[in-house]
Every structure is written in structure tokens, then in C-alpha cells.
Amino acid sequence: xxxxxxxxxxxxxxxxxxxxxxxxKSISEGLARKVLAASVNGDVWDATRPINQDAxxxxxxxxxxDGKSTFWHSSAHLMAEAxxxxxxxxxxxxxxxxxxxxxxxxxLGGQQxxxxxxxxLEKKMNELARQNNTYIxxxxxxxxxxxxxxxxxxxxxxxxxxxxxxxxxTFYTQGGFTDLCRGPHIPNTGFIKAIKLTGxxxxxxxxxxxxxxxxxxxxxxxxxxxxxxxxxxxLEEAKKRDHRKLGKELxxxxxxxxxxxxLILWMPNGTVIIExxxxxxxxxxxxxxxxxxxxxxxAKENLYLTSGHLPYYADSMFPPMEMDGEKYYLxxxxxxxxxxxxxxxxxxxxxxxxxxxxxGTCYRYEQSGELFGLMRVRCLHxxxxxxxxxxxxxxxxxxxVNDMYLKYFKIFGIEKYVMRxxxxxxxxxxxxxxxxxxxxxxxxxxxxxxxxxxxxxFVEVKGEGxxxxxxxxxQIWSAIGREFTLATNxxxxxxxxxxxxxxxxxxxxxxxxxxxxxxxxxxHERFIGFLLEHYAGKFPVWLAxxxxxxxxxxxxxxxxxxxxxxxxxxxxxxxxMDERNEKIGxxxxxxxxxxxxxxxxxxxxxxxxxxxSVRRQGKGDMGVQTTDEFINxxxxxxxxxxxxx
RNA sequence: GCCGUUGUAGCUCAGUGGUAGAGCACUUCCUUGGUAAGGAAGAGGUCGUGAGUUCAAUUCUCAUCAACGGCUCCA
Numbered sequence: 112x113x114x115x116x117x118x119x120x121x122x123x124x125x126x127x128x129x130x131x132x133x134x135x136k137s138i139s140e141g142l143a144r145k146v147l148a149a150s151v152n153g154d155v156w157d158a159t160r161p162i163n164q165d166a167x168x169x170x171x172x173x174x175x176x177d178g179k180s181t182f183w184h185s186s187a188h189l190m191a192e193a194x195x196x197x198x199x200x201x202x203x204x205x206x207x208x209x210x211x212x213x214x215x216x217x218x219l220g221g222q223q224x225x226x227x228x229x230x231x232l233e234k235k236m237n238e239l240a241r242q243n244n245t246y247i248x249x250x251x252x253x254x255x256x257x258x259x260x261x262x263x264x265x266x267x268x269x270x271x272x273x274x275x276x277x278x279x280x281t282f283y284t285q286g287g288f289t290d291l292c293r294g295p296h297i298p299n300t301g302f303i304k305a306i307k308l309t310g311x312x313x314x315x316x317x318x319x320x321x322x323x324x325x326x327x328x329x330x331x332x333x334x335x336x337x338x339x340x341x342x343x344x345x346l347e348e349a350k351k352r353d354h355r356k357l358g359k360e361l362x363x364x365x366x367x368x369x370x371x372x373x374l375i376l377w378m379p380n381g382t383v384i385i386e387x388x389x390x391x392x393x394x395x396x397x398x399x400x401x402x403x404x405x406x407x408x409x410a411k412e413n414l415y416l417t418s419g420h421l422p423y424y425a426d427s428m429f430p431p432m433e434m435d436g437e438k439y440y441l442x443x444x445x446x447x448x449x450x451x452x453x454x455x456x457x458x459x460x461x462x463x464x465x466x467x468x469x470x471g472t473c474y475r476y477e478q479s480g481e482l483f484g485l486m487r488v489r490c491l492h493x494x495x496x497x498x499x500x501x502x503x504x505x506x507x508x509x510x511x512v513n514d515m516y517l518k519y520f521k522i523f524g525i526e527k528y529v530m531r532x533x534x535x536x537x538x539x540x541x542x543x544x545x546x547x548x549x550x551x552x553x554x555x556x557x558x559x560x561x562x563x564x565x566x567x568x569f570v571e572v573k574g575e576g577x578x579x580x581x582x583x584x585x586q587i588w589s590a591i592g593r594e595f596t597l598a599t600n601x602x603x604x605x606x607x608x609x610x611x612x613x614x615x616x617x618x619x620x621x622x623x624x625x626x627x628x629x630x631x632x633x634x635h636e637r638f639i640g641f642l643l644e645h646y647a648g649k650f651p652v653w654l655a656x657x658x659x660x661x662x663x664x665x666x667x668x669x670x671x672x673x674x675x676x677x678x679x680x681x682x683x684x685x686x687x688m689d690e691r692n693e694k695i696g697x698x699x700x701x702x703x704x705x706x707x708x709x710x711x712x713x714x715x716x717x718x719x720x721x722x723x724s725v726r727r728q729g730k731g732d733m734g735v736q737t738t739d740e741f742i743n744x745x746x747x748x749x750x751x752x753x754x755x756x
Numbered sequence: 757g758c759c760g761u762u763g764u765a766g767c768u769c770a771g772u773g774g775u776a777g778a779g780c781a782c783u784u785c786c787u788u789g790g791u792a793a794g795g796a797a798g799a800g801g802u803c804g805u806g807a808g809u810u811c812a813a814u815u816c817u818c819a820u821c822a823a824c825g826g827c828u829c830c831a
Contacts, residue, residue: 312760355823420831478757478830480827481829662791664790665788715790
């Protein structure tokens with residue numbers, strides 16, 4: 112007999128070799144029908160795998176993350192079985208569970224799979240699932256495994272086997288499909304009730320663009336149809352919040368083939384938002400001791416040789432223009448220009464921290480396949496600033512920048528983000544990162560300390576640093592789930608040396624400053640793209656392109672409405688009037704769809720009483736106010752940058 | 757850049773080897789209407805661009821550009 116301990120602390124005795132599924136059955140049949148896998152002493156196991164010693168056991172169901180990923184991983188095997196039937200000779204690389212679903216990377220050996228095949232594959236998967244085939248685990252020696260895949264001619268699994276230890280290798284078989292796999296898997300395919308293959312894409316083998324491109328099929332499955340339907344509905348809803356859709360509907364921005372890919376044309380409504388953001392940034396930076404500068408969009412080659420951009424990031428820059436035998440580049444970053452401003456006059460320790468801010472325009476040659484609405488573009492406007500400070504001042508300055516982030520996030524109600532400490536990858540020193548191993552470690556520790564002091568939760572990720580130093584990135588997710596860096600706060604120990612920047616310290620010695628690059632509001636492009644999705648187009652009043660729309664019931668009230676408009680304009684409110692010969696219901700509908708925060712319905716009653724009827728977007732009729740009451744309310748809401756909720 | 761899909765009116769989309777349609781938007785007229793679509797008429801497209809096949813191409817082929825879903829990349 113062995114002792115099984117449950118999460119609630121209970122300990123029960125079972126026969127040696129009992130399975131998690133047996134245990135579930137001993138508790139209740141209902142539970143047994145839900146068990147997908149089990150956590151045994153912290154490892155996730157098949158629910159059907161015998162337990163031969165005392166163990167802490169947690170039964171895993173659909174409600175557990177590990178239960179879900181087991182379910183999805185097993186679904187990937189089911190899909191592979193269907194693919195193998197439809198595309199004989201297909202070879203399989205890896206098929207993991209992902210955040211929402213699973214994929215499998217497949218070499219179809221010259222056969223072509225199109226989106227039309229997905230329905231077919233789904234049908235096959237459903238048939239196979241209904242056969243209730245069990246997932247059978249089998250230990251196998253490395254020799255036998257190699258033999259099996261050699262005969263199959265599957266170089267991908269052979270490649271995987273190379274890195275596996277003999278005695279540690281398992282095969283899983285369900286129905287007619289056998290795969291090299293460490294598991295675990297759900298008991299049988301019958302658990303998979305609802306299947307949707309969501310996409311087909313190319314994916315480089317081992318993620319390396321020099322390798323062959325495999326076919327990746329994405330899918331998601333559920334234990335019942337209802338959850339699949341809900342998931343699909345959620346995707347539909349997310350698409351409605353997509354900034355590309357809202358940006359068009361609300362007249363925020365447009366793009367044009369004659370201008371170029373990734374080059375944004377900001378329309379009047381979008382420009383209003385830009386200007387409000389800049390106003391906020393300028394106020395905030397002025398108060399925090401920043402000085403504003405303006406620099407050109409281009410510079411000569413030598414500048415970027417000095418900065419290190421050309422050696423490390425030439426691929427991401429537009430190719431140079433030749434003028435009078437000189438090469439000029441569009442700037443990909445503002446920093447080198449700012450360094451030259453720093454260096455234009457000698458600096459003493461009394462000048463530090465020296466903070467230069469600019470909403471700088473940068474051009475980056477992003478690969479065509481990477482462009483994405485406002486989130487990834489080739490011309491961007493950065494909320495940029497560079498802080499030149501001494502080593503002693505660094506921690507305080509870096510923390511002040513972090514505090515500025517948090518202040519902004521509060522204004523915008525940004526709560527769903529992850530702070531990421533982005534470090535260098537020692538293996539890529541000299542290629543992707545400047546070759547200063549000790550400086551890297553030293554500054555990374557400085558940044559880590561600041562984060563710990565601030566008390567903001569963060570994750571550390573190797574290989575995400577800038578080429579000149581470590582950084583803190585704020586990661587957010589777009590409506591359709593893609594991850595982006597919204598804001599960034601970086602340390603730079605390379606460029607001060609490259610540019611021979613210096614200041615005279617208290618001892619009359621020349622010292623090299625540290626530089627902090629920071630962009631708490633990221634770029635206009637990405638930030639406004641984010642805000643569109645964050646607010647689902649319903650901007651708070653201070654950001655709304657049109658803050659108030661006057662809706663006269665009929666033409667008879669145009670003169671009074673015009674008077675009103677003048678008063679609101681004089682109060683600095685962005686107001687428009689819908690003078691069309693339409694019914695009030697239609698005017699309201701359109702103002703609602705354009706997410707205008709306040710609608711003023713003006714008719715006989717309002718004109719006679721000298722008042723106005725207020726309607727709040729999304730909330731409906733708010734009743735009658737005097738003009739002064741309304742103006743004061745709106746002006747106050749704007750001044751305080753209220754979130755509107 | 758790579759794999760795949762798509763490109764028809766301002767928007768959303770239908771359609772065809774014999775030079776195109778719907779709804780909404782737009783314009784005009786009627787209506788002057790009280791909190792999410794009043795009615796009628798009209799205007800609007802060389803079917804992304806270029807080349808090829810054909811008597812004939814928006815439709816078939818190729819190239820190119822762009823967008824979309826991924827991969828790679830992301831200072």
C-alpha cells in the first residue's frame with residue numbers, strides 16, 4: 112500500500128500501482144469523467160500512469176492550467192493523426208500546447224496544405240476523437256526509437272532524439288498515430304468534443320530563418336461545444352476592438368499605397384489625440400526638470416558609426432541618401448542627436464542630471480511582414496528623452512523615470528501589463544550586444560535594484576536588452592493577443608564612451624556620464640493604437656477628438672444651437688454640430704457610434720428655457736442642465752483628465 | 757525577408773471569359789421629426805498595378821505592390 116496525500120491535506124491509502132484515474136473513480140464517477148491528468152509530486156503525469164510510491168497528488172481537470180495544456184497537447188497529437196491520414200508521408204517536428212490551443216509543425220514533403228484542408232482535417236479529427244482511442248505510453252530504448260524513425264525516414268524526430276538520454280524516452284500512441292513524446296496525455300481522445308483549426312502558417316524549423324520552412328497548423332479544442340462557441344464569440348468581440356478597425360471607423364488614421372507601407376497619415380481626429388498626449392508629456396516633463404530640444408530627421412553616416420547603430424542595426428535603418436559624396440541616414444533613434452547637444456557645451460557636475468526631451472520622428476526599416484496597423488510602423492514619433500547623469504545619481508534618476516511611468520499608467524487606467532527587465536545574452540556579445548561583459552552585469556544589477564526598491568513586480572528575460580545596455584520594458588497585448596513593448600526605460604553605458612561625453616566632477620576630474628533612454632509613452636503610433644483598444648474607442652473626454660456634439664431637433668433650433676456652440680468653443684471645448692436634415696434618433700445613433708462623449712439635444716423646450724438636454728455616450732439621457740453648469744462640468748473633466756468611468 | 761490567404765464604389769461585401777451589382781455612407785427633394793437608422797430620387801468603380809494568353813480579361817497565367825494570419829525580426 113502507498114500513501115496518497117491530497118491538496119486539502121487528507122492522506123489515503125491505495126494499492127501500489129494505482130492510477131490517478133482509479134483514485135478519481137474511488138472518489139466519484141463524475142470526477143473520474145473530468146480528470147485529464149494528475150500532478151504527482153509536482154510533475155504532471157498521465158492520469159492512467161501507475162503510481163508506485165507515496166505521493167502528493169492533485170487531480171487535474173479542465174479548470175487547471177496544466178489540465179488544459181495536457182488537453183491541448185493531446186489535441187495536437189490527434190491533429191497529427193488526421194494530418195498523417197490526409198497527407199501520407201508527412202513528418203512531424205513539435206506540437207506543443209500554447210496559450211490558447213496548440214499547434215504542430217509539419218513537413219508535408221512537397222504536398223501543399225491550404226485553408227480549405229482545415230475543415231476536412233477538423234472532420235477527420237472529430238471522427239478520430241469519437242473512437243475514444245486511448246493514449247498509450249510506452250518506454251522505449253534510444254536504439255529502438257532511432258530505429259523506428261530511421262525506418263520512417265523522419266529526420267526531425269531523429270534530431271530530437273539526439274538530445275535525449277537513453278532510459279528517458281517514451282512513445283505515445285493513440286489510434287494509428289505514434290509519436291516521440293514525453294507526455295503527459297489525457298486518457299483518451301473522447302474527451303475532445305469541440306475542435307477548431309484556426310490557422311495555417313509557415314514556421315522556420317527551430318525558429319531559425321536559415322532553416323527550412325515547415326507548415327504550422329494552429330488549432331484549439333474544448334471539452335464541449337459551448338466553450339468553443341464562447342471562445343469564437345470572444346474572438347469576434349476582440350476584433351471589434353482592434354485598433355485597425357476602430358482607427359478607420361473613428362477617422363483616427365489612414366494609410367495609402369502612394370505614401371508607403373508602415374507610414375501613417377494622421378487624420379484630424381488622430382491629431383487631436385497626438386496633441387493632447389504631447390501636452391500631457393510636456394507638462395509632466397517640464398515639472399520633472401526636462402529641457403525640450405528639436406533635432407533633424409537625418410544625419411551623416413559618421414554619427415551612426417559613432418553611436419554603434421550602423422555596426423549593430425544597419426538592417427533596421429533605411430538605406431542612405433548620397434549628397435555631395437556624403438551618406439545621409441534617416442534617424443532610427445534620437446539619441447545620437449541629443450548626445451551632440453549635450454556635447455555642444457562643456458558640462459560640470461552642476462549641470463547634471465541633464466535631461467533632454469523631444470517628441471522625435473524616427474524611421475526604421477521594419478521588415479514588410481512585421482508591419483501591423485499602428486503598432487509596428489516605419490515612421491514613428493517617440494516620447495523620447497535622454498538623461499545624462501553621474502553614477503551616483505543613476506538610481507534616483509532611474510527610479511524617477513519609473514515613477515513617471517506609473518503616474519501615466521494611473522491617468523490612462525493601464526493595469527494589464529508586465530514589467531520586463533530585459534538583459535543581454537552573453538552568447539551574443541559582440542554580435543547583438545556590445546562586447547563589455549562586466550559592464551553588462553554591473554548595470555543589470557543597478558537596474559534590478561531599482562526595480563526591487565520600487566516594489567513593482569517584474570520578470571527577467573535574457574536576450575531582450577538594447578545593444579547598448581539593459582532596459583525595463585512595459586509589455587502589453589493587443590486586442591488580438593499580440594505582445595508589444597509599450598514603453599521602455601533603458602540604460603546606456605556604451606554611447607557615452609563612443610561619443611566621448613564627459614563632465615567635470617567636484618574634484619575637477621573629467622568623468623563619463625551614464626545615459627538613461629526613456630519613452631514612458633512609447634511612440635504616438637503604438638500608444639494611440641494601444642489606447643484605441645484599451646478604451647474600445649471610447650476615449651475619456653480630455654482625449655476625445657470631438658468632446659461634445661450638438662444635435663438640434665430640427666432646423667428651427669439652429670440659431671440657438673449656434674449660440675451654444677460659440678459658448679462651448681469659447682470655453683475651449685471641442686464641439687461639433689449635426690445640422691443635417693435628419694431625425695434626432697439618427698443623429699444620436701451616429702454620435703453614439705462615433706463615441707462622442709457628450710451629446711446635447713436641443714429643441715423647443717431647451718430653447719425656451721435657455722437650457723440643454725445632456726446625453727452621455729453609452730449611458731443615455733442625463734437630464735437637463737443650464738449651459739454654465741454643463742460647461743463647468745466638461746471643462747473640469749478635461750482639466751482633471753478624468754478617465755470617464 | 758519567408759510560408760499562406762486576400763485585393764471589385766468612401767465602408768462592408770456579392771458576382772462574371774463578352775467592359776459590373778447590393779446595403780450603408782454621399783448629393784438633391786419631400787418630411788420639421790424629442791433620445792440608437794423617416795421616405796423618394798440621383799451621383800459614384802478603366803474590378804490594386806504592370807505584362808502575357810485570347811477575337812475579347814475585372815474573371816485565366818506570371819510579375820509587382822499592399823493588406824491580413826503566422827514565422828523570423830523588433831534600438
